Amino acid sequence: MSAREDAVVWNRWYPLGSPTDIRRRNATRTRLLGHDIDLEIHKTWISASSDSRPLPVTERLGYVWTSLGKPDGPPQQLLEYYEVDRLVMNIWSTPIKCSGLRIVDNVIDNAHFPFLHPNILGDENHLDLVPGEASVDAAGALWLKSQKAWLPLTNSVAEYTYRISDPYSVVLFIHRPTTPGRYDYLGIFAQPLDEENFIAHKLLAWIREDWMDERQLKADQQSISAQDKYVLERHVHKKLPLNGAETSIEVDSSSLSYREWLRANHVTYGAMT
Amino acid sequence: MTSYVVALEKDVRDYSIVRSMMGDKPLVIWRGASGAINVWLDRCPHRFVRLSAGRNMGGYLEGVYHGWQFEESGKVMLVPAMQGRPAHDISATVYSTAVAGGFVWASEEECSPSGSAGEPCYPVHIAAPVDQVRLHVDSSVDHLTPWGVDGSMVYPTGDPAQRRAELSAIRRRLEES
Numbered sequence: 216m217s218a219r220e221d222a223v224v225w226n227r228w229y230p231l232g233s234p235t236d237i238r239r240r241n242a243t244r245t246r247l248l249g250h251d252i253d254l255e256i257h258k259t260w261i262s263a264s265s266d267s268r269p270l271p272v273t274e275r276l277g278y279v280w281t282s283l284g285k286p287d288g289p290p291q292q293l294l295e296y297y298e299v300d301r302l303v304m305n306i307w308s309t310p311i312k313c314s315g316l317r318i319v320d321n322v323i324d325n326a327h328f329p330f331l332h333p334n335i336l337g338d339e340n341h342l343d344l345v346p347g348e349a350s351v352d353a354a355g356a357l358w359l360k361s362q363k364a365w366l367p368l369t370n371s372v373a374e375y376t377y378r379i380s381d382p383y384s385v386v387l388f389i390h391r392p393t394t395p396g397r398y399d400y401l402g403i404f405a406q407p408l409d410e411e412n413f414i415a416h417k418l419l420a421w422i423r424e425d426w427m428d429e430r431q432l433k434a435d436q437q438s439i440s441a442q443d444k445y446v447l448e449r450h451v452h453k454k455l456p457l458n459g460a461e462t463s464i465e466v467d468s469s470s471l472s473y474r475e476w477l478r479a480n481h482v483t484y485g486a487m488t
Numbered sequence: 489m490t491s492y493v494v495a496l497e498k499d500v501r502d503y504s505i506v507r508s509m510m511g512d513k514p515l516v517i518w519r520g521a522s523g524a525i526n527v528w529l530d531r532c533p534h535r536f537v538r539l540s541a542g543r544n545m546g547g548y549l550e551g552v553y554h555g556w557q558f559e560e561s562g563k564v565m566l567v568p569a570m571q572g573r574p575a576h577d578i579s580a581t582v583y584s585t586a587v588a589g590g591f592v593w594a595s596e597e598e599c600s601p602s603g604s605a606g607e608p609c610y611p612v613h614i615a616a617p618v619d620q621v622r623l624h625v626d627s628s629v630d631h632l633t634p635w636g637v638d639g640s641m642v643y644p645t646g647d648p649a650q651r652r653a654e655l656s657a658i659r660r661r662l663e664e665s
Contacts (some may be wrong), residue, residue: 291494326568327553329555329568331552342569450535452536464575466569467568
């Protein structure tokens, strides 16, 4: 199908990459929703066009964002990203061969941690999961609050909250036991190249602490993403099934809430309906 | 009542997984601890990940994504996230199988090698152990994985230095492509 037929997906902002990477690689061509995008790198900004049609461009959260349609309002906000005591970076922008909806489904799923990320995000001796509560806020964003899972890195149970304000992106709030009310953030923003290919842009915005080593942190996060890439590309269907063909169990509640939210928003691009 | 040759018997070794096709259906073929050969649809009923991306543990096949364990009959015998609570009655799609003349035969109905009328479909390029599958056959995935180039599923070592080296190789390749 053409992305134009899916107004919800068409009229959204999508990241095209971090300006640093675009400049370093002199990347002047990319794709979005099945359309070629030309980038022009100016001294102080980057402009985008599709078939000579200029597109709106804005820089936010360390990425260049654009839209092919008519978005109502700016790209999603994460004001905490700009707090002075945070370490922020683009972990990487990597191409993955499946629908971008699948990575959101992967991020909100805690049950795979012990198997795909053994001894990093989970281990087989601590399989207890506390599913979170799903709610939709006034702006239409889906929230999955307070999911709990064992985190071997800290040797304790970690608490996660997810915000899905766009079909193709998710922001993870990692609760901080030492400073309640503040969170460490991970943002995963998919740039759908077409229905079965996307680029995953992964953002990190954590409160800086003494132990943090930027290179190490980046390598660890990339390692986790590479493990996810392995399984994401090995789904039999590249698109996310919204037709109920999958078998789900009770611990899949987040995954089911996301599918329900996509159905309620009539998202069909990148989905099997 | 068509049966198909889907693999050579000698290719289906203990503790390894073979991929094949029957028509347009992807197959996962594995030999269990009992010595019997199982031919299933290569699709986990849970989130539709290929079962062939998982591991043959002898007594059961383990899914790569959530660690579900499938016994030889195809039924799910353990869902780790359920903590021993009874899982629902979930099963992989199992095909009827027979071994004859060094070939593994399979059919969607009752498998009978002798009475087969159909053309044997033995996709030589695919019916080989996963670690020998030619890279170009499967263009739908990136064969460079965090655990090296394709290969059977090997879990990460956890050694940060090695992980970094693997990742820089991946990054270099992604930037070149």
